[in-house]
Amino acid sequence: MDPAKALNDKEFRDHLSNVNTKGKRLWIFPKKPSGSYTKARTIVAWSLMALLFAGPFLKWHDHPLMLFNVMERKFILFGIPFWPQDFKIFAIAMLTGMVFIVLFTVVWGRVFCGWACPQTIFMEMLFRKIEYWIDGDYKQQQKLAAMPWNAEKIRKRALKHTLFFFWSFVISNTFLAYIIGIDELKLMVTDGPIEHLGSFVSLLIFTGVFYFVFAWFRELVCIIVCPYGRLQGVMLDKKSVVVAYDHVRGEPRGKAKKKEELNLGDCVDCNLCVNVCPTGIDIRNGIQLECINCTACIDACNEVMVKIDRPTGLIRYDSMEGIEQGRKWKLSGRAIAFSGVLVLLLGILTYFMVSRDDVQAMVVRTPGATYQFQGSDTVSNLYNVAFINKTFDEQEISIRVEDPKASMMVIGDQAFITPGGEQVKGTLMLKYPVSAITRNRFKIPLAIYRNGEKFETIEAGFVAPVRN
Numbered sequence: 001m002d003p004a005k006a007l008n009d010k011e012f013r014d015h016l017s018n019v020n021t022k023g024k025r026l027w028i029f030p031k032k033p034s035g036s037y038t039k040a041r042t043i044v045a046w047s048l049m050a051l052l053f054a055g056p057f058l059k060w061h062d063h064p065l066m067l068f069n070v071m072e073r074k075f076i077l078f079g080i081p082f083w084p085q086d087f088k089i090f091a092i093a094m095l096t097g098m099v100f101i102v103l104f105t106v107v108w109g110r111v112f113c114g115w116a117c118p119q120t121i122f123m124e125m126l127f128r129k130i131e132y133w134i135d136g137d138y139k140q141q142q143k144l145a146a147m148p149w150n151a152e153k154i155r156k157r158a159l160k161h162t163l164f165f166f167w168s169f170v171i172s173n174t175f176l177a178y179i180i181g182i183d184e185l186k187l188m189v190t191d192g193p194i195e196h197l198g199s200f201v202s203l204l205i206f207t208g209v210f211y212f213v214f215a216w217f218r219e220l221v222c223i224i225v226c227p228y229g230r231l232q233g234v235m236l237d238k239k240s241v242v243v244a245y246d247h248v249r250g251e252p253r254g255k256a257k258k259k260e261e262l263n264l265g266d267c268v269d270c271n272l273c274v275n276v277c278p279t280g281i282d283i284r285n286g287i288q289l290e291c292i293n294c295t296a297c298i299d300a301c302n303e304v305m306v307k308i309d310r311p312t313g314l315i316r317y318d319s320m321e322g323i324e325q326g327r328k329w330k331l332s333g334r335a336i337a338f339s340g341v342l343v344l345l346l347g348i349l350t351y352f353m354v355s356r357d358d359v360q361a362m363v364v365r366t367p368g369a370t371y372q373f374q375g376s377d378t379v380s381n382l383y384n385v386a387f388i389n390k391t392f393d394e395q396e397i398s399i400r401v402e403d404p405k406a407s408m409m410v411i412g413d414q415a416f417i418t419p420g421g422e423q424v425k426g427t428l429m430l431k432y433p434v435s436a437i438t439r440n441r442f443k444i445p446l447a448i449y450r451n452g453e454k455f456e457t458i459e460a461g462f463v464a465p466v467r468n
Contacts, residue, residue, distance in 0.1 A: 017280035017290060018219065027145065028219060029138040030128075031275040035299025044115055045125035052118075053170075056177035056185070063392055064181050071179075074421065080353075081421060083390055085360055089352050096345040103338040105235040107331070109242035113228065114293035119213075119221050122171065124278060124294065127164060127214040134160045138275065161215060168210035172203050219279045222292055229289035236287065238321040239332040243293045245273075245284045245315050246323050266310050273297035273315060283315055359395055359418070360388040361448045363460045366427070371463050379464040380431045387425075389418040395450050399428065402445040402457065407431045430460060440466045 018026045058065040060079030067076035075082040075090075082089065104112060113120055134156050135141045147153055177185045180199070193200035213221060222229060236242065250267035267284070274282050276296040281288050283297045295317075302312040322329055331339075366382040374380050387397045397416040401408045411427040418424045430444055443459035 016223065017277075017282075018223070026280070028278065028280040029141045029145075030278045030280075030296070031138045031272070031300070032132050033276045033296035033299050035302060037295035037299050041115060041295065042125060045121045048116065048121060049126070053174055056174065056182040061392065066178060067181055068178050069180060081390055081392060083388065083421070085388055086356065086390070089349070089356065092345065092349045092352060096342065096349055099338065099342050099345060102235055103335065103342055105232055106237070106240055106338055107335045109236060109240050110228065110232055110291065110293040113222070114243075114295060117292070119226070120292055120294065123214055123218060126167060128278075130163050130167075131160060134163075164215045165207070165211050168214065169203075169207045171210050172206040175206065176203055219290075222279060223290050229292075232287075232289065237332070237334070238324075239319050239329075239335075241317050241319050241329060242287055243283065243291060243295060243298060243315065244287070244318050244320065244323055246313070246318070247284070247286075248323060250284070250314050266305070266314050268304065268308065270304055272300040272304060276300045287320075356390075357456065358389070358391045359397065359448075359450055359455070360390065361397070361456060361458060362386045362388075363399075363428075363446060363458055365461060365463070371465065374431055377434050378431050379434055379437065380429050381460075381462050381464075383428050383430065383460060385416075385426045385428055386423060387416050387418050388423045389420055392420040394419050396452075397424070398449045400447045400449065401430070402447050405433060405436045406444050406462075408446075430462060432462060432464060434464075437464045437466065440464055 018028055020026055055066050064076055065079050067074065073084045101112065135144050144153060144156065173185065188196040188199055250265040252265055253267040253269040254262060254264035255268050278294060279290040279292065281290045283291065298315045301315040305312045305314055319329055321327055363383050363385050366384050369382045372380045389395050395418045397418055409429045416424045416426055440463065442462055444462050446458055446460055447454050448456040448458060
């Protein structure tokens with residue numbers, strides 16, 4: 001096939017690789033991959049899975065290292081507690097994460113999908129390996145699917161789906177532990193499901209969802225549900241590094257032994273790159289939304305190239321510009337711009353993280369209340385106060401007036417004992433002598449002390465009548 005014709009032939013984009021002409025799903029039986037990239041991805045995947053499953057058990061000062069308790073609005077990241085009042089930090093962190101993903105896509109294509117996406121890791125490195133172990137490689141799987149139901153098929157199907165459901169249950173428990181904490185999860189186990197019926201039902205629902213995804217839905221998550229594949233069309237350009245087929249070197253394809261005499265390319269049209277693809281595409285058609293950059297096709301092609309004594313890398317990580325023009329890859333202007341924005345966002349995020357107060361104090365005038373005269377020479381204002389303890393430890397908070405003309409009366413205890421991760425509210429009254437008032441609105445500085453040490457000064461707005 002002529003390289004130019006191969007690029008202009010877009011017929012493959014008119015249909016999905018796993019759907020036939022009648023719209024019926026074609027079940028994909030990918031060949032078991034092997035090679036250097038597969039070994040590297042396996043190491044990365046198992047490392048990430050080990051961190052994921054171990055995460056709920058890791059603690060820092062008797063608290064979870066990571067916790068995402070949405071129901072109680074409690075979050076812990078690397079041992080640091082965060083609360084709803086830290087929303088700006090979450091917003092900047094999410095924005096930074098989005099820019100980071102975009103930057104990686106611009107420069108490295110869908111490397112996240114192939115190497116770090118939980119869907120890919122669990123599907124290819126856990127559930128698919130169980131399938132290979134029980135059903136065999138793709139030829140054996142096809143044969144097993146086609147055979148009528150007999151003792152062998154029933155035994156293999158029962159064993160496989162039992163393991164699928166077991167690991168779905170383990171994954172669901174792991175994610176639940178990140179939400180409610182490992183201690184609460186242990187309590188749910190020891191107390192029994194009846195005592196925690198709501199959590200147990202949710203656990204079963206999510207187990208069913210995971211089982212459905214990994215046992216049946218599979219690659220459809222990447223093709224239909226995940227928007228990332230479609231977004232890459234906006235983010236990628238000819239300078240982006242992707243898993244690509246070198247059509248300049250590979251075309252025209254052919255199996256002839258004397259390829260030089262027939263002016264054939266290096267591709268022997270063995271179709272192994274298609275056989276190993278977990279989404280069933282032909283990488284030789286170019287960049288496609290179904291491609292998750294899993295590198296299985298690279299390993300398969302390199303193995304063939306070695307056998308026929310040709311250079312490896314017919315399918316490789318490269319940019320379209322590098323393939324078509326033979327240019328060495330370098331950062332594009334767009335990638336440099338995104339990197340600058342990313343560095344800026346990381347700087348802002350770091351600043352907010354470092355400058356974040358462990359205790360947040362709020363003093364506001366009581367809504368609906370106006371000034372009151374205390375005798376003939378003093379005016380008072382009433383205030384609501386609130387202290388949010390963002391640490392795990394109990395804090396003793398007290399307030400002192402820094403304006404020598406003003407006085408304060410706390411309604412209740414003078415000190416506010418604030419437990420870790422909780423909020424304490426109270427009421428206080430500020431008084432000011434009428435003789436010292438020069439305007440009807442001004443501010444009174446209040447010093448906030450934590451465990452006897454001053455950590456913040458805030459200003460309380462004071463309203464008073466102006467003397468005639």
